[in-house]
Amino acid sequence: MRVGLFGLLGTGNLGNDGSLAAVLGHLRDEHPAARIEVFCSGPEDVMARHGVAAVPMNWNRAEYTTASRLTSIVRKGLGKVVDAFRTANWVRRQDVVIVPGMGVLETTLPLRPWGWPYSLFLLSLSGKLVRTKVVFLAVGAAVVADRANRTLLVGAARLAHYRSYRDEVSREALSAMGVDTSGDPVHTDLAFALPNPNPPVDKGVVGVGVMDYHGSNDDRARAARIHRDYVSGMTDFVRRLTEDGRVVRLFVGDQVDERVAERIIDAVGSRGVSVVHTSTLDELLFEMARVESVVASRYHNVLAAVKLGKPTVGVGYAAKSDALMAEMGLGDFCHSMRDLDVDRLVKQFTVLEESGPEVRAVLTRRNAEMSGRVERQLAELSAILRGER
Incomplete structure (x- = not known):
């Protein structure tokens, strides 16, 4: 079984990386024979922390910095074309691609359409074209106002094989943007799968x-x-x-x-x-x-x-x-x-x-x-990996 994980991972966002850790833990426990590869924005960090194969999401490694010079603007534009082929080629090599949690369908923080929304749309479109299952697992969503971001994010969601949400607010937001979410389950954030530490508490x-x-x-x-x-x-x-x-x-x-x-x-x-x-x-x-x-x-x-x-x-x-x-x-x-x-x-x-x-x-x-909800979510993921959904 070839399982890919996809996202803005390994760049210092603790929530995103926690969702990755939760899914990796489940895969290693329940599907130890799976070959795992991560397509992400910080592959070096992911490889060092988790010991899995990882490749950069973007050909242009300066994708998320501001382009001011003509050469950097041209390089960004070229990168969009190259990324379309790179993403399709990577998705083709997987049986299932998982987007693990994260607020992937929202713009509650500043977001340009040709950044993350474009990358996510490429993922779902590639999955549909090459018949690889794309799984949006316990993701967050919010109603997106601007048309370009909304078109790309909604398009990515519609093309996915499976969608579930971390809360009812997210499912309602995607429904408000015209996606049929009637068959989509709501569970909870994947971070609830992580174990709780128990050190002494410093009073006050x-x-x-x-x-x-x-x-x-x-x-x-x-x-x-x-x-x-x-x-x-x-x-x-x-x-x-x-x-x-x-x-x-x-x-x-x-x-x-x-x-x-x-x-x-x-x-x-x-x-x-x-x-x-x-x-x-x-x-x-x-x-x-x-x-x-x-x-x-x-x-x-x-x-x-x-x-x-x-x-x-x-x-x-x-x-x-x-x-x-x-x-x-x-x-x-x-x-x-x-x-x-x-x-x-x-x-x-x-x-x-x-x-x-x-x-x-x-x-x-x-x-x-919440522990029961996240267990049910991971059980659904296993059913998808076994070809039962």
């Missing part, structure tokens, strides 16, 4: 997840203001925690978030505040397991916190964060990143800590439900 320590946030794909004109307001608000929140005598650990979910964490420390000072440096979702889970409560922005920081049973305030930038918090019984502790109100955030955090025992009990029950 607060984990604060921060993000290099500049708004959505529709916010490019006001991205600088959105970013400034978010960083200012989170800095004020951390300052209030330290003034109250709390120890704060700053968490990131992508390499680019490191600069936001450093800016907060520069403004607040390093007394009682530190940055937790992690390079995998497993490492993030271990470090977050050591704090007592969490206020987090990036989706997979929120997921890690609730998965660990931590009382959590989710400072979200998209419906997926609110959906996850609601599913975990924490709907009253959602906060919009775009309308950050520090006074309200402090009040939410205070109520959260006062309700700690009750919140932990709810999270224990909900996590048991």
